[in-house]
Amino acid sequence: MENGPERFEGRKLGILVTDGSDAGILKALKAALDKAGATFEIIAPKVTGAKASDGSWIDADQMIDGGPSVLYDAVALLPAADAMGDLLLESSARDFLADAFAHCKFIGYVDAALPLFEKAGIASDDFDEGCISIASAKAAKSFVDGLAKLRVWEREPHVKMP
Amino acid sequence: MAKTTKSTRVTARTVTIHDQKLERGEGGELHQTASGKASVLTTAQGGPVSDDQNSLKVGPRGPTLLEDFHFREKIFHFDHERIPERVVHARGYAAHGFFETYKSLAKYTKADLFQRAGEKTPAFVRFSTVAGSKGSVDLARDVRGFAVKLYTQEGNWDIVGNNIPVFFIQDAIKFPDLIHAVKEEPDSAFPQAQSAHDNFWDFISLTPESMHMVMWVMSDRAIPRSFRFMEGFGVHTFRLVNTKNESTFVKFHWKPKLGLQSVVWNEAVKINGADPDFHRRDLWTAIKTGNFPEWELQLQLFDQDFADKFEFDVLDPTKIIPEEILPPVPVGRLVLDRMPDNFFAETEQVAFMTQNVPPGIDFSNDPLLQGRNFSYLDTQLKRLGSPNFTHIPINAPKCPFAHFQQDGHMAMRNPIGRVNYQPNSFGEGPRESPQRGFTPFPEVVEGEKRRLRAESFADHYSQARQFFISQTAGEQSHIAAALTFELSKVKIPAIRERMVSHLLNIDETLASKVADNSACRRCRNLPMQPCPRVRISILPQP
Incomplete structure (x- = not known):
């Protein structure tokens, strides 16, 4: 860990989207990842994809069942508020976040995703430096820049018994 | 002899399956036939194959005929597709x-x-x-x-x-x-x-x-x-x-x-x-x-x-x-x-x-x-x-090579000419080269012929300890957790205890953490006896 690579190059971000996901934030994430030499996969409730906030279509790589967060180095949660009712019913969406948190991964989120944290057993005072709001394109870019650390090992004592 | 141009298929109708056009046989099975750019399917001997969906039978519901060489060859080859997997590193x-x-x-x-x-x-x-x-x-x-x-x-x-x-x-x-x-x-x-x-x-x-x-x-x-x-x-x-x-x-x-x-x-x-x-x-x-x-x-x-x-x-x-x-x-x-x-x-x-x-x-x-x-x-x-x-191409050298090894199963590359030995007086074939050839480093070696482990190999714990203490706190806790997990799957308590006693020679904190967490209820707080640095006898060990 001490001699870690300090780069996200060659790594992969898992981006969870729903209908209504913010197209601008998604675009900013993709651009920042591309610049970092990193890749991403889009995870949506249905593998056909989702319709973004600006009406454009987001092709999905995985449906939520097929793209658990263990397959990614970090995750970003971009659900729209209207889609949260369904997402909160879906246990694999809960696992997606709960596992990412348990595995000390960086988690970028928009405010609409906050109820999923509660569902995943992550209380507001559990939030740490690895839980990062990406409410704007600018925040999304700085989230990706911070991924070079790869994991939030400081979290581990809070998610593993000694 | 009666001359016939009749297809082996009795009747065939072209059908569309979503985006694919195929022919449908009597039993409803689908046939993709060679036309346009598609090449003709053959046996491994190169013989063109007319029907790859049906074996040769006596009547549509009769037994399969031994003379169906295409079926025989296809199944034969399939049955022999596997080679033994590596005894280690198979995956x-x-x-x-x-x-x-x-x-x-x-x-x-x-x-x-x-x-x-x-x-x-x-x-x-x-x-x-x-x-x-x-x-x-x-x-x-x-x-x-x-x-x-x-x-x-x-x-x-x-x-x-x-x-x-x-x-x-x-x-x-x-x-x-x-x-x-x-x-x-x-x-x-x-x-x-x-x-x-x-x-x-x-x-x-x-x-x-x-x-x-x-x-x-x-x-x-x-x-x-x-x-x-x-x-x-x-x-x-x-x-x-x-x-x-x-x-x-x-x-x-x-x-x-x-x-x-x-x-x-x-x-x-x-x-x-x-x-x-x-x-x-x-x-x-x-x-x-x-x-x-x-x-x-x-x-x-x-x-x-x-x-x-x-x-x-x-x-x-x-x-x-x-x-x-x-x-x-x-x-x-x-x-x-x-x-x-x-x-x-x-x-x-x-x-x-x-x-x-x-x-x-x-x-x-x-x-x-x-x-x-x-x-x-x-x-x-x-x-x-x-x-x-x-x-096999992946194993063959990519530089020029020449030797007299010959024959054997599946010989793909065979020598041409009469000479398959040396020395020979025909001036043919490769020869050894003291200049270019591999020569081992002429290390001087002597000693008694014995089954012995060198005493210089006897320290089993110092580098284990060095590695453990070189790790960050987080990495050390991963090592402890891994040992705890592995030993938790061990059913016999004596084996877990034996491991803990080794760990005591590596790092006491690690040992006690693993002992506590792996339900080692009877763990004696005794390190494993390390090998003495100087052995008394050099008779066959122990």
Whole structure:
């Protein structure tokens, strides 16, 4: 860990989207990842994809069942508020976040995703430096820049018994 | 004789299945027939095939006829598609690439690939797990094989390494025992691809020389995030030999350009379910999208004087030479830029052998290396079925070669002309070359013929401790958690206790943490008796 690579190059971000996901934030994430030499996969409730906030279509790589967060180095949660009712019913969406948190991964989120944290057993005072709001394109870019650390090992004592 | 142009198919109707146009036979089966660009299906003998959906029968509901040579050949070949999987490292994945030399190493070695800066040598690299079978999961807690085949201009050089610089055992004679112990238990045939069971830890707890390796294999290195984010090591001490026949000892290190990265255990367990081919898919995707993984070859170079003064024996494969004491020197880079077109042809049939060395690279007397040099030919013959396995393109040298080895199963490359021996008076065929040929370093060796382990191999704990304390607090807790998990799967309390008593010789905090967490209720607070430094007798041990 001490001699870690300090780069996200060659790594992969898992981006969870729903209908209504913010197209601008998604675009900013993709651009920042591309610049970092990193890749991403889009995870949506249905593998056909989702319709973004600006009406454009987001092709999905995985449906939520097929793209658990263990397959990614970090995750970003971009659900729209209207889609949260369904997402909160879906246990694999809960696992997606709960596992990412348990595995000390960086988690970028928009405010609409906050109820999923509660569902995943992550209380507001559990939030740490690895839980990062990406409410704007600018925040999304700085989230990706911070991924070079790869994991939030400081979290581990809070998610593993000694 | 009646002449007929009637098709073997009685009637056929063209049907559309969504986007595909096919013909439908009497039984509703679909036929795709050759037309346009599609070539005609043939038997392996080249005979065109009329119908690949129906075997030849007497009447539509009658028995199948023995004379149906197409059916017979098709089933025959299918039944023989498998070859024995590797007895270890069965689960693997490989890629093509090249090794590029930074600058001439002529001072140290006459090996052709190290003579010219910028020289590119074709390479084929296979990564693997050790214990699991060919179809097992990628994220098992295990050592990873890191085998590099370099097609040099003076023959193939295989650096058959691992992602961990040490090994469990000091002498190859223990290898079958180690592997039997880690593989599935012979009566139940489980657990596969896991070291977390009684047999493995029973053997380990009675094999103190494995303690250093155990620390590494319980560390994050044993659950890598990607083949691309692993280090590789030649493990043993080798020799470089120059044109003046001077020897320099060497240890080989591959350093990944994108750094080291691992996953956590809970994550590994879930990856194995979600994508058992996680590492395969990762390498495939990276290379297919032009993100070519790269490693730097670094050498630890030292002379006999250093070896004599070093506090451990450089012939002992359970020891490293710390990089702080002997910094590795970068000498070239390895880039993987092409996936095989066919997995079986290359990744499955590639035959790595530690004894494949070109002139200028030589062995040390490391007893694990010496045993490996003996073993690999047998494994290739068993798996590939013929001494002609070097005729398989992935194993053939890419430099000119000539010898009088001939015949045998599946001989693909056969000599032309009358001479298949030498000396001969016809002036034909290749001849030996004292100048260019491989000559071993003329080390002076003497001693009594005995089955003895060198006393200089006897310290089993110091480097295990050094490794453990070199880790960050987080990494140390991963090692403790890994040991706790593994021992929690061990049913026999005495085995767990035995392991804890070894750990007491490595680090007391680690030992007590594992003892507390692995429900070792009766753990005696007694360290395992280490081997005394000076042995009283040199009679056959113990």
